[in-house]
Amino acid sequence: MSALQVSYLLVLVPALAAVATLALRRWQGPATLVSVGAALVSLLLAVVGLVVAPVRGTDLVPLRGSYAVGGLDLPLQLGAGPATAAVAAVVALVAAAVLVFTRWYLAADDRLAVFAATVSLFTAAMMLVVHSRDLVLTVxxxxxxxxxxxxxxxxxxxxxxxxxxxxxAFLVTRVADIGFVLGVVGLCAGAGSTGLDTVVAAWTSDEAPGSPALRSTLLVLVVIGVLGKSAQFPFQDWLPDAMEGPTPASALIHAATMVAAGTVVLAQLFEVLVLADGARWVLGLATAVTMVGAAVLALGQSDLKRLLAWSTVSQVAIMLSALATTTRDVGPDPALFHLWSHAIFKSLLFLTIGWLSVIAGSTLASALRGAGHGHPLARVAWLFGLLALAGAPFVVGGLSKEHVVVTAYEGAASAGGPGVVVLAALLVTVVLTAAYAVRAHLVVSAPVPNSPIPPLGPDTPGPNGGIGEKSTGHAGMPSAPVLASLAVLTVLTVVGGLVLLTGLFDVHGASVWWMVLTTLLIVIGGGLAWLARGSGDPRDQFVRTPRHRALADSGFGADTAYRALVARPVLGLARVVAFLDREVVDGYVRGAAASAGVAGWLAERGHRRESPSAGLGLLALGLLVAAGTAVLTWR
Structure with missing residues (x-):
């Protein structure tokens, strides 16, 4: 089997599974078995893809040949490369783990099959983006x-x-997607083709179809779409609110799909992005603000699931910052490697907290206090997931973070670009990430409280705004397949960095000096959280007043800002337009109709009841009224 055939099947298998699962939705058991079976087949195919992945370049496969529409060539091709194969493998792994976990976690849900079908379709869409070599397929x-x-x-x-x-989430990402679609359309129109390789070649040649300013403008539009999809500033607030969905959905969206898709697309367009200084500055500044702000918010969350959500926002900013600062020689693979490692440890963390929340009935820190004591595997998985999140040396998250830091340093050392700003933000984020990771560990491993919060009902929000979790009918111990999935993710979190030995990611060697420095920063951040633990939640030592805690839980009032800066002006403008349409435009129409009615009434009256001279006078008066109305309407 060739790499091209694997690419085709990795898109087709989950798509067909979504259709089959939805068709069998009345029979929950068989339906979910279809989705899980298809996910395992996809995982096997992805492993085969790793083995047969081309060492250099990208192999292409046309879906149904090439088309031409209005002078625009549509090759509709999929592709396979070494980094593509690695990203596809981790997407397949996370999707399979999520579906296995879903069968246990949502066992009592009457819409379990519909959820599983949506997960399969989601996976197929992400696989299409990963393997796409045509921007129409990407869109x-x-x-x-x-x-x-x-x-x-x-x-x-x-x-x-x-x-x-x-x-x-739908509205915020759709607004950002306006920029994404406009940017893609501009790139394709300039190249005369939707083929990714043709577009890149056209916009990087000496005879590019537009000026450097136009190229930067189009890339800025694409970056805006990526910032929205990846929950980066100023679109960051939708992702923590998305925690209202079931935990398996959170694991999928945060780890292997959706928010990571922007990194894949910009990596595919890297050769053009590296020439667009304006787009790189927009991307670099947005990610610098996002990674620090999201880390601060993660430190102050009262809900551990929302803490993980803000950590995703920060970690995605880190992988995107590598694309903003990397040089042509280094390439996009450091960002893709961090995407790969983040998918592993973040899916592990989300699935583990889903397990613990079934016991506690909530994801609030106060409810999860000491929850790890009853289940050693959950406690070990949580510990190693947090070590990778904090960027501890040698675990998968630590290795990928080191390559991003070195990439930012090399970008800062070269002329131009946002490298200095991004590097400074990265170092601050390392300290903050270590602090909230230690805080999350201390909560779960703390001594069991004397009066734990009772479990919540299936549709009841947690106390103080926490997220209630559906009851699965289990006594807290997952099924054997779920435990096996968590064990695999835990092992990969520890040894997953060995993927660098395969050559799938073309990254330069990490720096020992930067590793020593970042390790010192991790110790400082973790030490501060440890010293601040006191006898309760370390957050209370950093965020002391109820007002500040509420501000952190609300994301610094982003919803209020959205309403004040976007919703109210748009609604106000809509009211003005409606008033003008009703009172001005329709007023002329109503006036003309009334004038015609009056003229008709006067003419009829003059014809039937008045003398000829009186009728002629009334007719003249009516004509004058109609003429006056016409003049006003014309003006």
Missing amino acids: VGWEVMGWCSYLLIGHWSRKESARRAALK
């Missing part, structure tokens, strides 16, 4: 993921908060 996968995220976030649609979170 198709991009938009299907947006639709699937809406369905997954709002899965518990009986909860108003879930419906609102789904709508918010």
Whole structure:
């Protein structure tokens, strides 16, 4: 089997599984077995893809030949390369783990099969984006993921908060997608083709179809779409609210799909991005603000699931910052390697907290206090997941983070670009990440409280705004396949960095000096959280007042800013337009109609009841009124 055939099947198998699972939705057991079986087949195919992946370049496979529409060539090709194979493998791994976990976690859910079908379709869309060598196919996968995220976030649609979170995610990402689509259309129109390789070649040649300013403008539009999909500033607030969805949905969206798709697309367009200084500055500044701000918010969250959400926002900013600062010689692979490692440890963390929340009935830190004591595997998985999140040396997250830091340093040392700003933000983020990772560990491993919060009902929000979790009917011990999935993810979190030995990611060697420095920063951040633990939640030592805690939980009031800066001006403008349409435009129409009616009435009256001279006078008066109305309307 060739790498091209594997690429085709990795898109086709989960897509067919989504259709089959949805068709069998009345029979929950068989339906979910189809989705899980297809996910395992995809995982096997992805492993085969790793073995047969081309060492250099990219192999292409046309879906159904090449088309021409209005002078625009549509090759509709999929591709396979070494980094592509690695990213596809981790997407398949996370999707399989999520579906296995879903069968246990949502066992009592009456819409389990629909959820599983959506997960399969989501996976197919992400696989399409990963393997696409045609920007039309990229946009198709991009938009299907947006639709699937809406369905997954709002899965518990009986909860108003879930419906609102789904709508918010849909609206925010759709607004950003306006820029994405416009940028893609501009790039394709300039190249005369939607083929990715043709577009890159056209916009990087000496005879580029537009000026450097136009190239930067189009890339800025694409970057805006990526910032929205990846929950980067100023679009960051939708992702923590998405925690209203079931935990398996959170694991999928945060680890291997949706928010990571922007990194894949910009890596595919890297040769053009590296020449667009304006786009790199926009991307670099947005990610610098996001990684620090999101890390600060993660430190102050009262809900550990939202802590993980803000950590995703920060970690995605880190992988995107590598694309903003990397040089042509280094390439996009440091960003893709961090995507790969983040998918492993973040899916592990989300699935583990889903397990613990079944016991506690909530994801609030106060409810999860000491929850790790009853289950050693959960405690070990949580520990190693947090070590990778903090960037501890040699675990998978530590290795990928080191390559991003070195990439930012090399970008800062070269002329131009946002490298200095990004490097400074990275070092601050290392300290903050270590602090909130230690805080999350201390909460779960703390002594068991005397009066734990009782489990919540299936649709009941947690106390103080926490996220309630569906009851699965289990006594807290997952099934054997779930435990096996968590064990595999835990092992890969520890030894997953060995993937660098395969050559799938073309990254330069890490720096010993930077590793020593970042390790020191990790110790400082973790030490501060340890010293601040006192006898309770370390967050209370950093965020002391209830007002500040509420501000952190609300994301620094981003919702209020959205309403003040976007919603109210748009609604106000809509009211003005409606008033002008009703009172001005329609007023002329109503005036003309009234004038015609009056003229007709006067003419009829003059014809039937008045003398000829009186009738002629009334007719003249009516004509004058009609003429006056016409003049006013013309003006």
